[in-house]
Amino acid sequence: MLSSTALIWGVALILLPLSGALLTFLFRAVATPIGICVALAINLCTVRLAWLISTQEVPRYPLGGWGAPLGIDLYVDGLSMTLLIMSAVVGLAISCYAPSYFRSARHKLIYFWPLWLFLWTALNALFLSADIFNLYVTLELLSLAAVALAALAGSADALTGAMRYLLVSLLGSLCYLLGVALLYHAYATVDIALLAERVVASPITSAAFGLMMAGLLLKTALFPLHFWLPPAHASAAAPVSALLSALVVKASYYLLLRLWLEVFGNVNVGIDVILGVFGAAAVLWGSLQALRQSRLKLLIAYSTVAQLGYLFVVFPLAAVNANAWQGALYLALSHAFAKAAMFLAAGNMLLFCGHDRIIDLDRVVQRLPLSLSAFALAGVSIIGLPPSGGFIGKWLLLEVAVAHALWGWAVVIVVGGILAAAYVFRVVGHAFTPAKNTHEVHAVPAVMEWVALVLATSSILLGLSAAQTLMLFEVGDPFRILSGEAPS
Amino acid sequence: MSSTFFFALAGIGLFVLGLYGLIIYAHLLRKILAINIMGSGVFLVLAGLAHRLPDGTADPISHAMIITGIVVAVAATALALVLMLQVQHTTGQAVLPEKQKY
Amino acid sequence: MQIKVLSQKMEEDTIASWPIRLTVGGIVLMIAVGLLYAIWSLSPDYAELKWTLAASMHESGVSHPVTAVLMNFRGYDTLLEMGVLLLAVMGTWSLTPIKAAPETHPPGLVQDGLLRLLIPLITLVAGYVLWAGAYAPGGAFQAGALLTAAGILLLLSDWQLPASLLPWLLRLLLVSGVAVFIGAALSMLWLNTYLLAYPPQWAGSIILLIELCATVSISAILVALFLGGRPDEPGSTI
Numbered sequence: 137m138l139s140s141t142a143l144i145w146g147v148a149l150i151l152l153p154l155s156g157a158l159l160t161f162l163f164r165a166v167a168t169p170i171g172i173c174v175a176l177a178i179n180l181c182t183v184r185l186a187w188l189i190s191t192q193e194v195p196r197y198p199l200g201g202w203g204a205p206l207g208i209d210l211y212v213d214g215l216s217m218t219l220l221i222m223s224a225v226v227g228l229a230i231s232c233y234a235p236s237y238f239r240s241a242r243h244k245l246i247y248f249w250p251l252w253l254f255l256w257t258a259l260n261a262l263f264l265s266a267d268i269f270n271l272y273v274t275l276e277l278l279s280l281a282a283v284a285l286a287a288l289a290g291s292a293d294a295l296t297g298a299m300r301y302l303l304v305s306l307l308g309s310l311c312y313l314l315g316v317a318l319l320y321h322a323y324a325t326v327d328i329a330l331l332a333e334r335v336v337a338s339p340i341t342s343a344a345f346g347l348m349m350a351g352l353l354l355k356t357a358l359f360p361l362h363f364w365l366p367p368a369h370a371s372a373a374a375p376v377s378a379l380l381s382a383l384v385v386k387a388s389y390y391l392l393l394r395l396w397l398e399v400f401g402n403v404n405v406g407i408d409v410i411l412g413v414f415g416a417a418a419v420l421w422g423s424l425q426a427l428r429q430s431r432l433k434l435l436i437a438y439s440t441v442a443q444l445g446y447l448f449v450v451f452p453l454a455a456v457n458a459n460a461w462q463g464a465l466y467l468a469l470s471h472a473f474a475k476a477a478m479f480l481a482a483g484n485m486l487l488f489c490g491h492d493r494i495i496d497l498d499r500v501v502q503r504l505p506l507s508l509s510a511f512a513l514a515g516v517s518i519i520g521l522p523p524s525g526g527f528i529g530k531w532l533l534l535e536v537a538v539a540h541a542l543w544g545w546a547v548v549i550v551v552g553g554i555l556a557a558a559y560v561f562r563v564v565g566h567a568f569t570p571a572k573n574t575h576e577v578h579a580v581p582a583v584m585e586w587v588a589l590v591l592a593t594s595s596i597l598l599g600l601s602a603a604q605t606l607m608l609f610e611v612g613d614p615f616r617i618l619s620g621e622a623p624s
Numbered sequence: 625m626s627s628t629f630f631f632a633l634a635g636i637g638l639f640v641l642g643l644y645g646l647i648i649y650a651h652l653l654r655k656i657l658a659i660n661i662m663g664s665g666v667f668l669v670l671a672g673l674a675h676r677l678p679d680g681t682a683d684p685i686s687h688a689m690i691i692t693g694i695v696v697a698v699a700a701t702a703l704a705l706v707l708m709l710q711v712q713h714t715t716g717q718a719v720l721p722e723k724q725k726y
Numbered sequence: 727m728q729i730k731v732l733s734q735k736m737e738e739d740t741i742a743s744w745p746i747r748l749t750v751g752g753i754v755l756m757i758a759v760g761l762l763y764a765i766w767s768l769s770p771d772y773a774e775l776k777w778t779l780a781a782s783m784h785e786s787g788v789s790h791p792v793t794a795v796l797m798n799f800r801g802y803d804t805l806l807e808m809g810v811l812l813l814a815v816m817g818t819w820s821l822t823p824i825k826a827a828p829e830t831h832p833p834g835l836v837q838d839g840l841l842r843l844l845i846p847l848i849t850l851v852a853g854y855v856l857w858a859g860a861y862a863p864g865g866a867f868q869a870g871a872l873l874t875a876a877g878i879l880l881l882l883s884d885w886q887l888p889a890s891l892l893p894w895l896l897r898l899l900l901v902s903g904v905a906v907f908i909g910a911a912l913s914m915l916w917l918n919t920y921l922l923a924y925p926p927q928w929a930g931s932i933i934l935l936i937e938l939c940a941t942v943s944i945s946a947i948l949v950a951l952f953l954g955g956r957p958d959e960p961g962s963t964i
Contacts, residue, residue, distance in 0.1 A: 147921050155908060158901045199802045201923030206778050208802045247820035254813045269689055273806045276696045280703055284817030287707060292714045299711050300720055302704055306659050314666045321673040343764030632765050640758040647750045650740040684791035691867055692807050699814035702951035706818040
């Protein structure tokens with residue numbers, strides 16, 4: 137057991153981007169070098185923290201030295217560490233991509249940096265916090281940063297999309313806050329671990345559960361609460377779309393999962409099947425909508441709706457076998473890499489052609505071979521073909537479904553993969569076919585192509601390092617697999 | 625009915641009233657106001673329930689939560705209002721499109 | 727101008743059709759009944775965190791419990807919350823390239839005299855509220871709100887931001903609250919073991935220092951939010 141200050145690396149993960157946000161706001165001329173240095177430093181701290189927790193048990197970090205229930209604790213286990221790594225990798229990629237993307241719009245870049253570093257602060261703070269009221273503050277920080285970034289594109293679509301996104305986010309946060317208020321007044325603590333000990337099945341627990349779940353499901357865009365996601369994600373600037381789809385929706389999913397696993401273990405009976413049904417509907421509806429889209433970024437946004445569905449199909453599976461949670465986390469991680477790569481590749485094609493109409497993406501393959509490879513490789517992971525990370529995730533889910541003869545869920549998982557293949561090949565196919573109308577083309581900086589390709593490749597490599605990744609998930613036993621206790 | 629619960633119940637009333645307004649009205653200013661009414665409802669619940677201590681004093685942690693909540697609400701409202709003006713400036717109206725073009 | 731356009735449009739606001747209103751009303755009513763029942767089932771008094779709090783009060787550096795919670799026990803929440811305020815300014819500035827100054831008229835004789843009287847008074851009261859926060863209701867946010875009122879009064883009375891106030895200095899003023907908070911939190915790492923852990927004998931002074939910077943910074947942020955857009959930046963292309 138390390139000393140209780142070992143989690144100082146986690147504290148650095150919060151203070152680094154926060155200080156970076158202030159510095160990039162103050163010193164605009166050097167915002168890009170500062171931002172990239174901060175991104176690198178965050179990655180170093182993340183690696184250090186991951187190494188620490190995978191070798192030794194890391195105790196909670198009491199901010200202010202008070203400790204729960206009076207103070208706020210920071211806490212990290214396999215679940216939160218995985219998501220911290222996800223944010224660090226995708227964050228570094230976006231930090232390298234954005235300066236080139238915004239190179240002709242400096243007034244956007246100078247606001248992109250502080251807003252994005254605030255978003256990163258919120259993500260890391262959210263993954264590390266063990267206090268449900270503090271989590272509310274991080275959720276709001278996350279929403280406001282995400283909305284401001286979504287509106288940065290400035291078009292009418294982006295502004296209305298961001299407005300809807302803001303209203304939905306605020307509604308979700310308020311539902312969550314009312315749930316926090318009820319839990320606090322019923323159990324006199326806002327610390328997750330203490331709540332886990334004290335919570336009993338009662339009307340007030342059910343009410344708080346309902347409110348917090350509703351708020352977080354709205355923010356995670358589970359079908360049919362997904363209506364706000366496609367316009368907001370598709371009309372934002374490419375690096376912002378990647379951030380929103382890869383990281384921001386995962387944050388509210390993480391919180392939902394954390395509360396489900398730790399706090400609401402004894403009141404969530406029967407809800408898992410309902411979540412599973414909505415998840416299955418999301419997989420099918422999102423995929424079909426993706427197939428119908430004529431614009432590339434909307435196709436990718438609907439694909440996010442579908443992929444988020446898988447994260448909820450897991451709930452009924454995990455009720456019979458907690459191993460399914462690993463599949464969900466695997467899918468979340470590989471989706472983050474793959475979806476960020478897809479949006480960045482789409483951003484390159486959009487920049488190159490000046491539009492993102494799928495049928496007019498003629499012979500992009502000749503001009504942007506790296507971007508198209510990135511899109512196709514990311515597609516492999518989204519479809520779930522071996523050896524990608526998406527394959528391992530789906531395999532873990534299918535294993536549980538087949539072992540317990542839950543054929544309905546198994547069929548949904550397989551059909552979702554087939555539909556994903558259909559929409560990915562639709563894009564790749566048009567990229568090879570010559571179109572009639574020619575258009576003006578714009579050069580794409582090499583770094584933008586390479587970043588997309590590296591992210592897409594890492595979503596594939598994730599499938600080849602399954603043993604190490606699964607070991608990381610198990611740190612601190614967040615899913616109660618090792619201790620053998622059923623989570624619900 | 626004790627005054628403690630009266631405030632909490634009024635808070636719930638405000639919360640659902642705001643929720644109704646948020647869904648029913650199309651104008652963005654009304655939606656933003658509705659969100660603020662919901663927020664006030666939550667703060668009222670916190671303030672009302674804070675008075676359940678046996679010694680009759682208020683719970684300071686609830687009060688600190690309310691202050692934090694109000695500050696966050698102010699920030700969010702300010703951003704929402706500026707965003708609304710920008711939507712109005714760009715599209716000519718302060719309502720969200722019924723059905724997006726896609 | 728924009729406000730006028732908005733209020734005209736408000737009157738012809740569309741409202742959902744009655745079947746939708748009825749459905750939404752029904753659902754909302756059901757939620758209300760459920761929540762009311764849940765709150766009704768709460769026990770009228772409860773096992774309280776306050777006793778833990780009372781035991782630690784003497785180490786917090788202040789004697790008013792709400793200030794102790796905000797600035798010491800849960801100071802991390804307050805740090806992030808000041809971040810939210812600053813983020814809102816960055817968000818609004820990123821949105822509006824238009825100059826957003828309110829319509830003003832040069833102040834008349836009475837208004838001018840009143841301002842000369844009110845502004846120092848408000849500043850004095852803000853200082854008192856900030857100081858009183860240590861032992862009575864008050865503190866940085868309340869004092870910041872008061873100073874904001876003074877700032878808005880000045881702005882509405884045709885008082886322009888002085889041109890000599892460089893954009894960079896304005897930004898420095900906006901971030902100073904969070905920056906000093908981070909600085910204080912970090913300096914504790916050298917002295918102490920934990921972030922934000924103030925030694926009890928200095929806690930009172932450190933909290934006052936943070937609150938003082940926070941007050942000024944919060945009022946600057948709130949006035950900036952009132953303006954609703956970034957002020958003109960001479961010499962910049964944006």
